[in-house]
Amino acid sequence: MARILLIEDDRELGKLLLGILERAGHEVRLAENGVRGLVALRENPPDLVVLDLGLPDLTGDEILGRIRASQDLPILVLTATRDLERKVHLLREGADDYLEKPFHPEELLARIEALLRRHAAGKQLAVGALVLDLEAGRARLGEAEVALSPRELAIAALLARRPGRVYSKEEILNAVWEEAAPRSNALEVHLAKLRAKLGEIGAGGYLRTVRGRGYALLEPRE
Numbered sequence: 001m002a003r004i005l006l007i008e009d010d011r012e013l014g015k016l017l018l019g020i021l022e023r024a025g026h027e028v029r030l031a032e033n034g035v036r037g038l039v040a041l042r043e044n045p046p047d048l049v050v051l052d053l054g055l056p057d058l059t060g061d062e063i064l065g066r067i068r069a070s071q072d073l074p075i076l077v078l079t080a081t082r083d084l085e086r087k088v089h090l091l092r093e094g095a096d097d098y099l100e101k102p103f104h105p106e107e108l109l110a111r112i113e114a115l116l117r118r119h120a121a122g123k124q125l126a127v128g129a130l131v132l133d134l135e136a137g138r139a140r141l142g143e144a145e146v147a148l149s150p151r152e153l154a155i156a157a158l159l160a161r162r163p164g165r166v167y168s169k170e171e172i173l174n175a176v177w178e179e180a181a182p183r184s185n186a187l188e189v190h191l192a193k194l195r196a197k198l199g200e201i202g203a204g205g206y207l208r209t210v211r212g213r214g215y216a217l218l219e220p221r222e
């Protein structure tokens with residue numbers, strides 16, 4: 001079926017969910033906190049992540065941002081909150097769906113199947129006429145295309161998932177660099193290379209620097 005990464009710190013609930021998913025035919029890896037989950041994500045990228053928000057080390061927003069920057073895969077959030085604003089915030093920050101606790105195992109499996117179907121339908125991000133092919137590692141504008149490095153693609157994908165949203169330097173570093181913080185100008189170097197490559201295909205104007213705030217990806221105005 002699918003390879004699933006389950007990030008859950010509650011041992012009893014983790015074992016229960018592990019059993020449910022394995023009996024449904026999925027290959028499951030259980031991580032007991034956010035840091036271990038991100039390590040597992042790098043070592044053996046899954047097809048889908050089931051993420052419990054109540055983790056002891058990293059916030060849900062932090063984990064969603066880091067997953068979204070490095071992997072294009074569906075994320076199902078498990079949450080105990082009934083706060084509509086919080087749920088909307090999670091969806092805007094990168095969650096594909098959420099499931100309120102307590103839930104029925106059949107609903108969990110049905111939502112996972114639906115997410116896997118939707119994800120299989122497309123692996124591209126588009127901002128106006130600019131298309132990022134996440135599988136091929138390329139950016140395309142019309143018939144022109146250019147290859148991007150994994151880091152350049154991760155930065156572009158982060159910005160493209162929320163066009164027009166301004167990301168600060170710290171937000172991009174936290175999302176894209178999962179290892180130790182890079183040297184002070186590493187982000188600027190990668191952004192300059194990304195801007196130059198987009199310029200090669202006539203899409204240099206899509207990447208915007210917002211003075212004093214950060215960076216965004218949006219369609220140029222006529």
